Amino acid sequence: MTSSMDSLRAVVFDMDGTLVDNMVFHNQAWVALARKLGLSMTAEDFQNHHAGKKNEEILPVLLGRPLLHDELNQLAEEKENHYRTLYRPHLRLHHGAESFINRLREARIPTAIATAAPQGNRELVLDGLGIRPLFTRVVGAEEVTRGKPWPDIFLAAAKALDVEPSACLAFEDAILGVRSARDAGMPVVGVTTTTSAEQLREAGAQWIVPDFTSLPPELEARLFRAP
CATH class of the missing domain: 1.10.150.240 (Putative phosphatase; domain 2)
Known part of the structure; x- marks a missing residue:
C-alpha cells in the first residue's frame, strides 16, 4: 500500500474540464x-x-x-x-495550468493526458493552444476498449509513462473520471470546474482544488521535493 508521503513520479491529466474549463x-x-x-x-x-x-x-x-x-x-x-x-x-488553459505544467517539465516529471475526447477535440485544444509538445504522451479513447469510469485509460497512461499507477498523480473534474483514476490505483486531485467538492470526494478524490494556481502542501512536497 502506498504511504501518504511516498514520492509521486508522474502526473496524468484529464483534458476536458480539467486542463481547459470547457x-x-x-x-x-x-x-x-x-x-x-x-x-x-x-x-x-x-x-x-x-x-x-x-x-x-x-x-x-x-x-x-x-x-x-x-x-x-x-x-x-x-x-x-x-x-x-x-x-x-473561449479556448484557453485553466487557471495556473501552464505554470504548473512548466514546473513539472523543469522538474523532469513525465506527464500524460488521458482523455475520452475524440481526435478533432484533442486537436482543437492541444494544437490550438500549442501545448501538445509539453506532454510525454496523449492517450485517447481509441486506445482502450472501455471509457471512464473503467480504469483502462489511466492504466494505459501509466504504462505509456512506464510508471506504476500508484506513483502517478491524476487530475480529474468529473465523477466518472475520478472513479476511473481511483480504480487504476492513482491518487486523485478533484478539480471543481464542473462538479462539487463533496461529489468529487465521494467519488474518491483525495484532494480538491479549484484550479492549478496552488496545490496542497503535501502534494507540493511529494511532487517537487529533492530526491
Missing part, C-alpha cells in the same frame, strides 16, 4: 442533440452520468438501442462540431 460547452451541445432527438436531458444529467465516457458508449444509452456505425458517427460528429463551434472563441 465542459459547459460540451454539456450545451449534448443537451441540444438530445432535444433534437426528442429526449429529455439536462446538463447536470450529462455531467454526472456520462462525462468521461466514449461517444459510442453514451449514444446507445441515450437512445435506448444499439446504433449502426454510420448513425453513431453522424450523431457524434454533429454533437462535436456544435461543441467546437461553441467553445473555439
Whole structure:
C-alpha cells in the first residue's frame, strides 16, 4: 500500500474540464442533440452520468438501442462540431495550468493526458493552444476498449509513462473520471470546474482544488521535493 508521503513520479491529466474549463460547452451541445432527438436531458444529467465516457458508449444509452456505425458517427460528429463551434472563441488553459505544467517539465516529471475526447477535440485544444509538445504522451479513447469510469485509460497512461499507477498523480473534474483514476490505483486531485467538492470526494478524490494556481502542501512536497 502506498504511504501518504511516498514520492509521486508522474502526473496524468484529464483534458476536458480539467486542463481547459470547457465542459459547459460540451454539456450545451449534448443537451441540444438530445432535444433534437426528442429526449429529455439536462446538463447536470450529462455531467454526472456520462462525462468521461466514449461517444459510442453514451449514444446507445441515450437512445435506448444499439446504433449502426454510420448513425453513431453522424450523431457524434454533429454533437462535436456544435461543441467546437461553441467553445473555439473561449479556448484557453485553466487557471495556473501552464505554470504548473512548466514546473513539472523543469522538474523532469513525465506527464500524460488521458482523455475520452475524440481526435478533432484533442486537436482543437492541444494544437490550438500549442501545448501538445509539453506532454510525454496523449492517450485517447481509441486506445482502450472501455471509457471512464473503467480504469483502462489511466492504466494505459501509466504504462505509456512506464510508471506504476500508484506513483502517478491524476487530475480529474468529473465523477466518472475520478472513479476511473481511483480504480487504476492513482491518487486523485478533484478539480471543481464542473462538479462539487463533496461529489468529487465521494467519488474518491483525495484532494480538491479549484484550479492549478496552488496545490496542497503535501502534494507540493511529494511532487517537487529533492530526491
